[in-house]
Amino acid sequence: MVVSIVPITNSRQCMKIKAIIHPAQEGGYWAEVPALPACVTEGDTMEEVMVNLKNAIEGWLDVANSCHAIELT
Numbered sequence: 001m002v003v004s005i006v007p008i009t010n011s012r013q014c015m016k017i018k019a020i021i022h023p024a025q026e027g028g029y030w031a032e033v034p035a036l037p038a039c040v041t042e043g044d045t046m047e048e049v050m051v052n053l054k055n056a057i058e059g060w061l062d063v064a065n066s067c068h069a070i071e072l073t
Contacts, residue, residue, distance in 0.1 A: 003021075004019050004020075004021055004031075004053070005019075006019050006054055008061070017033060017036070017057055018033070019032065019057075020033075020034065021046070028044040028048075028049070029044075039056055040056070
């Protein structure tokens with residue numbers, strides 16, 4: 001298990017989010033973000049899983065922000 005900090009930057013802010021990367025039984029890696037429910041991804045290499053993690057986190061945050069915007073209107 002590897003704990004990684006993934007930097008996420010958008011036009012307004014920068015944040016660091018902790019992710020846990022696990023070796024997959026079939027090879028490669030899978031990762032989870034404990035602070036973001038159901039935010040998981042996988043990759044064949046550590047580099048691929050890191051790129052996929054960044055995309056998964058950004059997607060999760062985009063959906064959460066759009067849902068919050070809908071609730072406010």
